[in-house]
Amino acid sequence: MTDGQAPSPTSAQVEMVDLFAGPGGLDVAAHWLGVSVTGVEVDGDACATRKSAGLLTKQGDVRHSKPIDYPEARILTGGPPCQTYTVAGKGEGRGLLAQVFNFVVAMAGGADVSEELAELEDERTGLVLEPLRWVIDAAERGAPYESIVLEQVPAVLPVWQLFEMVLLARGYSVDCGILHTEEFGVPQTRRRAILIARLNGEAWLPRPTHRRYYRGKARGEGDQRLRPWKTMGEALGWSEAFTVVSNYGTGGDPKARGERLSTQPAFTVTGKVSRNRLVGRGKGLPERFTDHEAGRLQTFPHDYPWSGRGIAQQIGNAIPPRLAAHVLAAALGKELDVAVLDKCVKRSWKETRNGVEGLVKNPD
Incomplete structure (x- = not known):
């Protein structure tokens, strides 16, 4: 524990579990929002960064953990590996979408598909289904997650849409789609497939706060109700x-x-x-x-304390915390005060890791 910081919660006390947590994109956002979180991550280098940042972490394969390990958690988030779905990868996941759909249907009906997933040429293709396993497991245990956030490359949106059907059948309100990071104040053009589900409230994707970037279009053009994109x-x-x-x-x-x-x-x-x-x-x-x-x-x-090897890869794999904050707030039925968020992003990690006063507000 660092001087001046509150003690970290134990695994039994955390409010949110972040699967495939990486170096902490969603975790940083959770801390800004004052939500206690633990991340499950297998990569030792990402875990080294998480340790330096003081993030509660379970190092290991997500497939070897389960909801009962975090009995008080009511928020589930996750960004499974994207290499087999991204355009930059080999694309096995994109080619097996029909088979992935069949796995989802089988899981929704109570089947254990772990043996079939183990037979895939690239095991990362099946990891996209792990959050669904956690959702079903928690529900069958009588302690369903109240809020769910999933993020991936745009090619995975059809999987999220099938998840939506399963979640709707289990009483959730769901919204999913493609978000552009620059529309939320991230100084970068990046697209992410986002799913938000809520058990006790209406789910909605966060509304853009900034204008979309278009090549050749001036920064001052576009919807004047929105802020210019960040440079x-x-x-x-x-x-x-x-x-x-x-x-x-x-x-x-x-x-x-x-x-x-x-x-x-x-x-x-x-x-x-x-x-x-x-x-x-x-x-x-x-x-x-x-x-x-x-x-x-x-x-x-x-001042984020990047550690371990392959730091550029850690950074590239992470969801931008600013986008994650908007998405997580929406999953909690809240909106962010953009002016406060601007100040928050400029502050040091030590100053903001225990929550930012006035950051969230009711959407009404």
């Missing part, structure tokens, strides 16, 4: 102009590198963010983003 320069606090040259080629041409100006949002932050090149930053300054700078583009606190 990289704004997020990093850099006054000098610079250009980011992407590690990826566009249109299938590896030589046609995309570019973004400091007055625009960043490209999607992936595990290869450290390979993007900075042009015009200033003589003698690094030509690559540091880990902390990449973390800022994901809206992690500026």
Whole structure:
């Protein structure tokens, strides 16, 4: 325990369980909202970051844990591995969606599909079903989760839509769809498939607070009721102009590198963010983003204690805490005060990890 911080809850006391927790994107948001949370994560490097950040963590395979391990938890969140579903991966998950659908139907009917899942060529494909196992297990135990949040790459939206049918049949209100991160103040263009389910209230995806970014469209254009999208320069606090040259080629041409100006949002932050090149930053300054700078583009606190190996990959795998805060608040039937959130994101992790006064409000 760090001086000045409240003691961490035990596993029996936590209000929220975060599956596939990574370095803590959803966990950071939970702390901002004053929600006690434990994360289940198998990767040792992500767990090293979580330990440095003081996040309650169960290191191990999600498949080896179950709801009874966290008897007081009433919120379930999770972002299963996306490598087999993402466009950047091999795409096994996308090719097996029909089979995944059959697994969901079988699980909803009470079947144990663990042996069938073990036979998949890439076991990560079946991990997307683990949150559903937890939901069904908790309900059968007589202690269903009151709120559920799931996030993944857009290709997984059809799976979330099938989950929706199962959850509706179990009395939940459900909403799911694709959210654009820049529409919630994240200085980055990134799309995520989000599912929110509530047992004792209407479920709704959070409403955008900022305008969507369109190439060639000025920042001041668009819905004037919304705030302008956040820029990289704004997020990093850099006054000098610079250009980011992407590690990826566009249109299938590896030589046609995309570019973004400091007055625009960043490209999607992936595990290869450290390979993007900075042009015009200033003589003698690094030509690559540091880990902390990449973390800022994901809206992690500026002093977040990244640890272990593969930090760029940890950062790229995480859900941006700012988006996670909006989603988690919606799952609790709340909205965020954007002005307070702006201040929160700029504060240190030590200052904000125990909750931010005035951050949440009733949607009415």
